[in-house]
Amino acid sequence: xxxxFKTRYEQDINLFQHGGQMFWYAVLxxxxxxxxxxxSSYVLTQLSQIFIYSIVAxxxxxxxxFTGQLSLGHAAFLAVGAYTEAVLAIAGVPFLVSVPLSGLFxxxxxxxxxxxxxxxxxxxxxIATLAFGTIIEEIIARAExxxxxxxxxxxxxxxLFGLRFADGPAFYYLAFAFALAAGLILINxxxxxxxxxxVAIRDSEISAQSMGVNLAVYKTMSFAISAAFAGVAGALYxxxxxxLSPDQFTVVQSIELIMMVVIGGLGSIHGxxxxxxxxxxxxxxxxxxxxxxxxxxxxxTGLQPTIFGLVLVLVVLxxxxxxxxxxxxxxxxxxxxxxxxxxxxxxxxxxxxxxRLK
Amino acid sequence: xxxxxxxxxxxxxxxxxxxxxxGVSFTVDKGEVFTIIGPNGAGKxxxxxxxxxxxxxxxxxxxxxxxxxxxVPAHRIAKLGIARTFQNIELFEHxxxxxxxxxxxxxHRTTNPVAEALFLPSVKRAEVALREKVEEVxxxxxxxxxxxxxxxxxxxxxxxxxxxxxxxxxxxxxxxLDEPSSGLNVEETEDMAxxxxxxxxxxxxxxxxxxxxxxxxxRVSDRVLAMNQGRVLAMGSxxxxxxxxxxxxxxxxxxxxxxxAPLEKAS
Amino acid sequence: MQFIQLVISGLAQGCIYGxxxxxxxxxxxxxxxxxxxxxxxxxxxxxxxxxxSTVLGLPYWLALVAAMIAxxxxxxxxxxxxxxxxxxxxxxxxxxxxxxIGYMSRGLxxxxxxxxxxxxxxxxxxxxxxxxxGGLVISAEHIVIIVTTIVLxxxxxxxxxxxxxxxxxxxxxxxxxxxYYMGIPVKRLSSLVWAIxxxxxxxxxxxxxxxxxxxxxxxxxxxxxxxxxxxxGFTSLPGAIVGGLIIxxxxxxxxxxxxxxxxxxxxxIVVLAMLIFKPNGLFGERLAKKV
Numbered sequence: 001x002x003x004x005f006k007t008r009y010e011q012d013i014n015l016f017q018h019g020g021q022m023f024w025y026a027v028l029x030x031x032x033x034x035x036x037x038x039x040s041s042y043v044l045t046q047l048s049q050i051f052i053y054s055i056v057a058x059x060x061x062x063x064x065x066f067t068g069q070l071s072l073g074h075a076a077f078l079a080v081g082a083y084t085e086a087v088l089a090i091a092g093v094p095f096l097v098s099v100p101l102s103g104l105f106x107x108x109x110x111x112x113x114x115x116x117x118x119x120x121x122x123x124x125x126x127i128a129t130l131a132f133g134t135i136i137e138e139i140i141a142r143a144e145x146x147x148x149x150x151x152x153x154x155x156x157x158x159x160l161f162g163l164r165f166a167d168g169p170a171f172y173y174l175a176f177a178f179a180l181a182a183g184l185i186l187i188n189x190x191x192x193x194x195x196x197x198x199v200a201i202r203d204s205e206i207s208a209q210s211m212g213v214n215l216a217v218y219k220t221m222s223f224a225i226s227a228a229f230a231g232v233a234g235a236l237y238x239x240x241x242x243x244l245s246p247d248q249f250t251v252v253q254s255i256e257l258i259m260m261v262v263i264g265g266l267g268s269i270h271g272x273x274x275x276x277x278x279x280x281x282x283x284x285x286x287x288x289x290x291x292x293x294x295x296x297x298x299x300x301t302g303l304q305p306t307i308f309g310l311v312l313v314l315v316v317l318x319x320x321x322x323x324x325x326x327x328x329x330x331x332x333x334x335x336x337x338x339x340x341x342x343x344x345x346x347x348x349x350x351x352x353x354x355x356r357l358k
Numbered sequence: 359x360x361x362x363x364x365x366x367x368x369x370x371x372x373x374x375x376x377x378x379x380x381g382v383s384f385t386v387d388k389g390e391v392f393t394i395i396g397p398n399g400a401g402k403x404x405x406x407x408x409x410x411x412x413x414x415x416x417x418x419x420x421x422x423x424x425x426x427x428x429x430v431p432a433h434r435i436a437k438l439g440i441a442r443t444f445q446n447i448e449l450f451e452h453x454x455x456x457x458x459x460x461x462x463x464x465x466h467r468t469t470n471p472v473a474e475a476l477f478l479p480s481v482k483r484a485e486v487a488l489r490e491k492v493e494e495v496x497x498x499x500x501x502x503x504x505x506x507x508x509x510x511x512x513x514x515x516x517x518x519x520x521x522x523x524x525x526x527x528x529x530x531x532x533x534x535l536d537e538p539s540s541g542l543n544v545e546e547t548e549d550m551a552x553x554x555x556x557x558x559x560x561x562x563x564x565x566x567x568x569x570x571x572x573x574x575x576x577r578v579s580d581r582v583l584a585m586n587q588g589r590v591l592a593m594g595s596x597x598x599x600x601x602x603x604x605x606x607x608x609x610x611x612x613x614x615x616x617x618x619a620p621l622e623k624a625s
Numbered sequence: 626m627q628f629i630q631l632v633i634s635g636l637a638q639g640c641i642y643g644x645x646x647x648x649x650x651x652x653x654x655x656x657x658x659x660x661x662x663x664x665x666x667x668x669x670x671x672x673x674x675x676x677x678s679t680v681l682g683l684p685y686w687l688a689l690v691a692a693m694i695a696x697x698x699x700x701x702x703x704x705x706x707x708x709x710x711x712x713x714x715x716x717x718x719x720x721x722x723x724x725x726i727g728y729m730s731r732g733l734x735x736x737x738x739x740x741x742x743x744x745x746x747x748x749x750x751x752x753x754x755x756x757x758x759g760g761l762v763i764s765a766e767h768i769v770i771i772v773t774t775i776v777l778x779x780x781x782x783x784x785x786x787x788x789x790x791x792x793x794x795x796x797x798x799x800x801x802x803x804x805y806y807m808g809i810p811v812k813r814l815s816s817l818v819w820a821i822x823x824x825x826x827x828x829x830x831x832x833x834x835x836x837x838x839x840x841x842x843x844x845x846x847x848x849x850x851x852x853x854x855x856x857x858g859f860t861s862l863p864g865a866i867v868g869g870l871i872i873x874x875x876x877x878x879x880x881x882x883x884x885x886x887x888x889x890x891x892x893x894i895v896v897l898a899m900l901i902f903k904p905n906g907l908f909g910e911r912l913a914k915k916v
Contacts, residue, residue, distance in 0.1 A: 009489045012456075013482060070717055116897070120904045122716055123659045124859075127851045128900045131893035134848075142886040185475045192474035192481055193460075193467040193488075196453075200461045203450035210410055211528060212436030212465035221471065251848055255724055262721045267452065301742055302732030302841065309728025316722045317710055 013191060032176060036169035044168040045240065050280045051172075051179035052236045057260055057272035058186045059229025064258065065267040066190065067222040068202030069117055070126040073133025074257045076113070077227040079140055079249035081106045081234025083147050086155045086244055095160045102235040103228040109136070110227020117219045121205075133254050141246040152245035155238045175236055182229055186269060189225070198222055259308065263315050265324030274323035282307065361424045363388040363564055364532055369408050369418035370588075378404045380588040381418070386532075391558055391565045393575050395599070396585035397608055402568040403445055405585075406534050409566070410442045411435050422532065436465045439531035443521045443538065445568075451510045455501060455520050458509060459492045462527030466491070495523045499553060515546040522553065526561075533557065535567035539574050547574060554578045572600065584608070626760050631877045637767035638836070639873020640774040644829035645850035646857060646865035647781075648822040654798035654860055655818040658708070658719045662727035663826055664847020669730060670696040670827025671839045672740065675747050685750050689831050693824040700823025704816045712815075727844065734841045742841055747834035766835045773832060777825065778866060785862070794818060798860075849876075852896035858906025867907065871895070 004011070004018055016022040036044055056078060063069050081102040088098035116128035140147050147153055158171070189195045197218045200208035209215055238244055256279065264275025283304055290298040297303060319325050333340045362385035371379045379401040386392045394402045407413040409420055411432040419428040422438060430438065441462075450458050466488065469481045496502055499519050504512060509520060518538065525533055538554065539547040551574050557563050558578075569575050575582060575596055582599040584591040592602035599605055648663045660666075674692035677683045683691055703726060711719060735742050751765035785791035797804040797814055805811045830843070837843060853872045857864025872892045880888030899906065 009486045009493075010482070012489070013485050064717070070720075116900045116904075120900050123720065124855065124900060124904065126659075126720070127855055128897060130848070130851065131897050131900075134893045135890045135897075138886050138890040188475050188477040188481075189471070192469060192477065192485065193464055194471045194474050196457060196461045197464060199453050199457065200450050200464075203452055204448045206412065207444060207448035207450070208461070209432045210412075210436060210442055211461055211524070212433055213461075214431075214433040259721070259724065262717075266717070296736060296738060300732070300736040302735030304732070305728040306732030306736070309725040309730075309732060312725030312728065313707060313722050316714070316718045316725070317707070320714065320718060 015187065036172055041168040044172050046280055046284065048168075048172050048175040048236075048240050050276050051175035052233050052240060053260065053276035053279055054179045054273050055182040055233035055236070056230050056257060057264065057276045058182045058269070059226040059233070060257055060261050061264075061266075061269065061272040062186060062189070062198065062229070063222050063226035064261055065271070066195065066202060067198040067219065069114075069219060069222060070122065070258070071113075071129045071223075071226070071254075072126045072251070072258060073113060073129035073131070073136070073254050074226075074230055075249040075251070075253035076133040076136035077106045077110055077230035078234040078237060078253075078257075079136065079244075079246070080109045080227075081231030082238040082244050082249075083140060083153070083234075084231070085235035085238045086153050087146060089156050089158070089238075095158045099232060099235045103232040106231020106234065107224040107228040110223045110225075110230075111220055113227070114220050114223030117223065118216050130251060130254070133251055137246050137249055137251075140249070147244075147246075150246060152243055155242045155244060157242075158239050171240065175240070178232065178236060182232070183269070183273075186229075186272075190269070194218070194221070256308075259312055263311060263322050265322030266320075268321065268324040270327070271322050271324035274327075278311075278323065282311075361421075362386065363390075363423060364566070365421040366405070366409065367419045367421065369405070369415045369420065371404055371408060371413055371415050377588050379408065379415075382585070382588070382590055383418075384583050384590070384593065386564060386566060388564055389558060389562060390580045391554065391567065391578050393579040393582045393596075394566070394568045394585060395570070395572075395575060395582055395605075396591070399587075400585040400608075401588040402585055403536055404588075406442060406536055406566075406568060410440060410534060436528045436530075439529075440534065441525035441528040441530035441532075442534035443518075443525050443536055445536040445540070447514075447517050447521055449509045449517055449521055449524070452508065454506050454508055455504045455512070455523075456492070456496075456506060458520055458524050459495060459501075459527045460488060462495075462524035463488050463492055463529075465528055491529075492527055495526045498526070498556065499523045514541050515543065518542060518546070518550070519553075522550075526557070526563075530563060532564045532566065535565060535569075537568055537570065539569060539571045547571060550574070551577055572596075576600075627881075628878075630761060631881055632874055633761070633763055634767060635874035635877030636870055637770045637873070638877065639853075639870035640770045640866075641829050641833050641836075641846070641869070642850045642853040642872050643866035643869020644774060644777070644825055644832070645847055646853035646869050647778075647862060648826050648829075649850065649854040650857065650859060650862055650865045651818055651822040651825070653854075654862075655794055656708075656712075656801075656815050657716065658723065659716075660819075660822065661720060661723040661847070662703075662730065662844075663822070663850070664844030665727040665730040666696055666700060666823045666826035666844075667830040667833065667847065668734065668839075668841065668844035669699055669830070670823070671747070671830030671834050671843060672734065673827060674831040674834065675745055675839055678748055685748075689828065692827045692831055696827035696830075697820040697824040700826075701816050701820040703823075704819035708819070709812060709815070712812075727847075731841055731844060740841070744838040744840040746838055747831065749835050752835060770832045773828065774866070777828060778863075781821075781825075781862065790814070790817070849892050852892040852899075855896050856899050856906055858908040861906070861908035864906060864908030 006012065011017070016025070035047060056074070060071065060074055063071055084102040084105045085098050088101060113129055113132040117125050120128060141150055143149070158174070197208065197213045200211060200213050201215060201218055205215060260275035260279045261272060263278055264273070265271025286304055286307060315322055321328065364386040366382060366384050368381045368383050369379055370377065370381050382405060394405060396402050404413065408415045411430055415428065419426055421427065422440065427438060450461060468484045473481050496505060499522065501519060501523055504516055504520070509517060512520065518541070522538065538550050542550060554565060555578060558565055579596050581594060582596045583593045584599050584602065584605045586608040591604045591608060592599045645663055645667060648666065649659060652658055652660045670692050673695040674688045677688035677691040678685065707722060707726060708719065711722060734740055751769060754765040756763045756765065756768065785795060793804070793809045794814055796807065797809055797811055801811055833843065833846070849872065850869065853868035854865050855868070856871055857868035872895065875891050875895055876888055879891035
């Protein structure tokens with residue numbers, strides 16, 4: 001077990017707490033940089049997709065995990081970003097201009113969707129965002145002249161300084177860079193006053209207010225940042241999938257996004273990435289084991305939702321901090337070996353606390 | 359004579375048909391410890407909620423240093439120099455003690471969100487400066503042992519102190535303490551009394567508190583206001599108020615006889 | 626005439642939404658959990674009814690009762706096995722569990738050999754029959770829906786007003802811990818509430834079956850019942866039904882009079898307006914946190 005003796009306040013503020021941490025992140029970075037030389041182009045596309053969903057997860061984690069605002073309409077922000085990017089790319093707008101615009105437009109939509117958050121909380125907010133998500137999906141389906149409606153929309157490849165980022169490795173590095181930047185921005189926000197204000201709102205609105213946190217401003221800001229992340233991710237998504245249609249952004253997708261952060265571990269930045277990996281890797285894993293399953297299972301279209309649902313239920317029942325929590329326990333076990341005790345992470349039994357009065 | 363430091367002028371508030379606070383007026387001088395006592399349901403916390411702008415009064419006004427703050431939104435109160443604690447502890451449970459205190463210092467932030475997202479060197483400097491101020495409070499209240507603990511895992515007594523610390527981190531002029539000693543053992547109450555004295559004498563902060571423990575009240579308060587059923591019963595020095603017939607009647611329910619012992623906290 | 630015709634079919638559809646919303650409200654009031662799997666309970670109820678009438682050969686009304694009982698057992702079991710262990714966790718965690726249950730039920734049902742992803746038809750004795758009143762043409766299915774809903778609501782109202790269990794449930798919805806201290810078996814009542822909500826969902830499913838057929842994804846209709854519950858205030862049983870009726874009628878009218886696409890969005894537009902201007906709904910109680 002490692003003990004860190006802190007002698008300067010900067011040590012609590014810096015990105016890495018100690019050299020070991022920095023080393024392992026550097027190793028991870030190098031592995032990811034080398035991936036295109038090792039893996040197949042199909043796997044590379046999936047890795048890019050993981051980066052893209054990590055960006056969404058970072059944003060949603062900020063909103064749901066750190067500000068405590070439930071969003072059940074997050075796929076709509078992804079859709080707004082994706083369609084904005086597609087339409088701008090078709091119009092010939094360069095990538096470096098269209099991506100910020102996609103993020104910005106999604107942020108504006110996010111501010112509008114966040115308006116009910118100023119009046120309602122918790123599950124009511126979830127339902128309000130769900131309603132917004134459905135309406136936005138419907139608008140996209142009906143705005144045929146711009147979005148192609150239900151027939152869908154083809155997306156041209158990225159054009160950056162005359163280079164085409166259509167093929168695997170180039171796009172992979174681009175997505176990697178964006179995910180890295182998004183992660184850094186999230187960490188930076190969380191270690192500064194804005195991020196602390198978000199956490200304050202999550203834990204107690206009433207005392208956040210008494211400490212000088214303007215609830216309306218910070219809730220709106222959280223929605224805007226979260227939606228902007230989803231919008232940028234949507235822009236990348238459009239280029240990775242190359243074909244957009246409204247049924248990629250339904251309520252079901254929104255729910256899968258929130259599942260992603262819950263399974264990854266609410267309130268943890270690592271959890272966002274774990275959740276993204278889970279969301280992308282699970283269907284692949286299921287496809288991989290399908291040939292070995294009995295026919296009635298491998299033929300069933302419901303196999304994937306069943307496993308998804310099962311994992312979700314098991315996570316909440318046994319590992320409320322998600323994959324991140326499981327990792328934390330495993331690490332503590334080895335850190336303390338052989339002194340780890342069974343009950344160390346046991347939760348207290350409780351009665352239903354009223355959420356109506358939060 | 360100049361205007362009083364703090365003034366509540368005929369404040370009233372109604373919940374449905376119930377008058378929780380009914381025309382309460384009082385003034386507090388700078389540097390004073392002013393205590394509001396009264397039986398449960400007397401409207402003490404409601405007065406706090408009006409002052410910290412969580413409730414809107416139906417009548418009356420609240421004035422701080424000559425400025426009418428009756429219409430100020432709740433999140434502006436901290437900036438004006440009013441900080442408060444809560445009766446049932448409202449800490450940020452899933453954050454460390456240090457983070458709680460840093461949120462207390464929120465009104466003193468100097469950075470904007472864009473600079474923070476990039477974590478420019480100026481943000482880092484501001485964070486260190488903020489931390490230094492917070493460390494002063496940690497030193498004052500002996501919180502160093504709990505600095506990196508999650509609030510959710512702290513014992514009740516420590517949480518009370520963290521909440522006091524969080525309020526101090528806003529660097530207030532006026533501190534509202536809602537039952538600072540409730541749930542504390544004798545030793546912790548003793549510490550609390552010392553801190554309240556330190557806060558007023560060394561930091562020059564004016565304190566208004568709601569408290570039931572009469573030993574603590576007598577020890578730290580300059581003046582006491584007794585309330586019952588939303589109205590003022592008596593005001594004066596701790597000893598005067600404790601002997602006041604109306605106060606005795608409110609607590610014990612009978613007119614005061616001669617030789618009645620002063621009120622002690624029933625425990 | 627056209628208008629009245631639309632309103633009547635809207636009311637019938639609205640009864641379905643209302644019954645699903647009723648399930649939300651029952652569970653929310655008792656346990657402060659929003660059950661995102663309510664639509665799936667409806668689906669299970671419909672399949673149970675299908676099984677009872679086609680495989681077991683029960684007549685329609687008996688099949689309805691059998692489906693109610695079967696689904697109630699499912700609801701009871703879910704509470705007992707999955708939800709009770711996480712009592713006291715944050716609302717979001719519990720909601721996620723119900724979402725997970727919904728996913729699982731939707732997936733598992735497709736794994737049943739004969740069910741799969743096909744649509745099925747529930748045999749009903751009154752299929753295709755219509756009544757003509759003046760110039761109105763009212764289908765028997767709509768009348769059955771409306772009448773059954775009224776009877777069910779009367780029964781539930783009686784349960785809550787006149788039985789000991791009902792009064793205990795009311796107490797529990799006010800303050801779970803206090804109810805527990807007063808000797809009310811809170812845990813057993815939670816299971817019972819889930820069972821009742823599931824039975825109501827089963828009725829809704831069987832009533833819905835003639836209108837939309839029975840298939841694995843029919844539970845997604847539950848998403849449209851959220852607006853109904855919110856409009857009613859989420860804590861009011863009559864409010865849930867009224868909210869359902871409003872949503873049903875608005876949807877029908879919007880589908881007919883407004884451009885295409887509004888039909889599906891209309892309930893959500895109504896609920897957003899409600900949340901922004903009157904967040905506590907038509908019948909909701911107004912509560913503020915005490916500090």
